[in-house]
Amino acid sequence: MEMHKAKRVEIIIEAPMERRLTRALADAGVTGFTVLPVLGGSGRSGRWSREGQVSRAGGMVALVCLIRPDRLDALLEAALSVVERHIGVVSVTDTEVIRAERF
Amino acid sequence: MTEIFSLAADNLISPIILSFVLGLVASFARSDLSIPEAVAKGLSIYLLFSIGFKGGAGVAAHGIDATLVGSLIAGIILSFALPFIAYGYLRILTRLPTIDAAAVAAHYGSISIVTFVAATSVLEGRGIPSEGYMVAVAAVMEAPAILSALWLVMRSGKSADVEEGLWREILLNGSIVLLIGAFLIGWITGEDGLREIEAFVVAPFKGALCLFLLDMGLVAGRGLRESRGILGVGAVAFGVLMPVTGSLIGLATALLLGLSTGGTVLMMVLAASASYIAVPAAMRVALPDANPSIYLTLSLGVTFPFNLTLGIPLYVALAGAVAGQ
Numbered sequence: 001m002e003m004h005k006a007k008r009v010e011i012i013i014e015a016p017m018e019r020r021l022t023r024a025l026a027d028a029g030v031t032g033f034t035v036l037p038v039l040g041g042s043g044r045s046g047r048w049s050r051e052g053q054v055s056r057a058g059g060m061v062a063l064v065c066l067i068r069p070d071r072l073d074a075l076l077e078a079a080l081s082v083v084e085r086h087i088g089v090v091s092v093t094d095t096e097v098i099r100a101e102r103f
Numbered sequence: 104m105t106e107i108f109s110l111a112a113d114n115l116i117s118p119i120i121l122s123f124v125l126g127l128v129a130s131f132a133r134s135d136l137s138i139p140e141a142v143a144k145g146l147s148i149y150l151l152f153s154i155g156f157k158g159g160a161g162v163a164a165h166g167i168d169a170t171l172v173g174s175l176i177a178g179i180i181l182s183f184a185l186p187f188i189a190y191g192y193l194r195i196l197t198r199l200p201t202i203d204a205a206a207v208a209a210h211y212g213s214i215s216i217v218t219f220v221a222a223t224s225v226l227e228g229r230g231i232p233s234e235g236y237m238v239a240v241a242a243v244m245e246a247p248a249i250l251s252a253l254w255l256v257m258r259s260g261k262s263a264d265v266e267e268g269l270w271r272e273i274l275l276n277g278s279i280v281l282l283i284g285a286f287l288i289g290w291i292t293g294e295d296g297l298r299e300i301e302a303f304v305v306a307p308f309k310g311a312l313c314l315f316l317l318d319m320g321l322v323a324g325r326g327l328r329e330s331r332g333i334l335g336v337g338a339v340a341f342g343v344l345m346p347v348t349g350s351l352i353g354l355a356t357a358l359l360l361g362l363s364t365g366g367t368v369l370m371m372v373l374a375a376s377a378s379y380i381a382v383p384a385a386m387r388v389a390l391p392d393a394n395p396s397i398y399l400t401l402s403l404g405v406t407f408p409f410n411l412t413l414g415i416p417l418y419v420a421l422a423g424a425v426a427g428q
Binding site: 014015016017019020048049050085087 | 140272325329384385387388391392
């Protein structure tokens with residue numbers, strides 16, 4: 001099976017920022033992504049868990065995006081414009097995909 | 104004074120308060136008891152719908168008057184003004200940076216719908232009627248405080264992350280839409296509509312509130328446990344002083360408006376309570392540099408339990424002593 005190189009970008013960000021992030025990505029031409037709920041974690045703000053979050057203020061979501069390598073810079077610029085001032089992590093890994101025409 | 108203690112004692116052994124205490128105790132004991140997120144959300148939707156509907160049906164029965172309009176305007180003014188008092192207290196009692204103080208202040212200008220729901224339950228249990236439109240006053244008091252907080256931040260020269268979408272999200276947040284929507288449905292359908300769904304919105308209400316407060320106790324306890332050391336003595340003192348101050352301002356406002364004893368209690372509760380659902384989410388977006396542990400722990404871990412256990416009986420006694428004459 002033929003595989004094609006791609007970039008996997010994972011952005012973990014505060015839940016209240018999800019809409020703003022997806023809008024920024026859409027404005028940058030990135031319309032394919034998956035949003036996953038985050039159960040909990042630990043970071044500079046301490047430990048937290050989705051259990052017992054009465055408000056979205058304390059929760060996080062993970063947004064996963066697979067894109068062609070040449071679109072990475074535009075995506076990162078859009079993502080960082082939102083993530084910069086908020087609690088969040090952006091990671092980029094090399095990956096391979098089938099059906100490259102979908103990315 | 105004796106009446107206050109008697110009311111407090113009665114309140115403390117009520118099912119709704121004991122459910123909250125159970126949640127607190129379970130959390131401190133590190134029990135794995137938890138209410139699934141979807142269930143808590145479902146209970147919240149049920150409580151908001153029921154309280155909104157009953158409020159609207161109440162207004163349908165008694166009609167609109169100048170006091171209703173006056174109460175709505177007063178509520179908006181209170182929501183704008185209380186953050187400035189809260190901010191002043193915080194500058195005196197704590198060494199919180201401007202941005203944290205402003206974020207906390209926004210919470211205390213807004214309201215806790217759960218405290219409001221608990222207070223209506225206490226009033227119903229005591230046979231004290233209240234104006235149905237206080238639900239609408241609760242809804243209009245959710246958002247203006249956020250504007251005041253942003254003004255405080257911008258005045259200090261710092262920046263806030265405000266964009267057009269933020270206001271839409273705040274004003275159309277689920278709680279407000281559901282509360283106002285249910286209120287309108289109750290108002291349009293009136294007593295007949297209430298009779299149709301009475302078995303759903305009236306009879307199970309207290310039981311559902313018990314479960315919801317059990318979850319709130321778990322959340323508050325967890326927050327207190329994990330935020331140990333975050334709040335200093337001054338901040339904790341603020342968490343008690345501000346609701347009492349707010350309640351007195353609410354009392355004065357209610358007297359000026361000529362509200363009933365029950366309406367006075369609810370106005371006091373609204374002025375004394377602090378948001379921990381809508382405003383924290385707005386603060387994460389608009390003031391990301393503010394520390395969420397501070398404002399969440401204060402509003403949910405200090406003020407909410409205080410209002411629930413001691414505050415509501417105090418406000419009922421005060422309102423009865425002053426407005427009941």
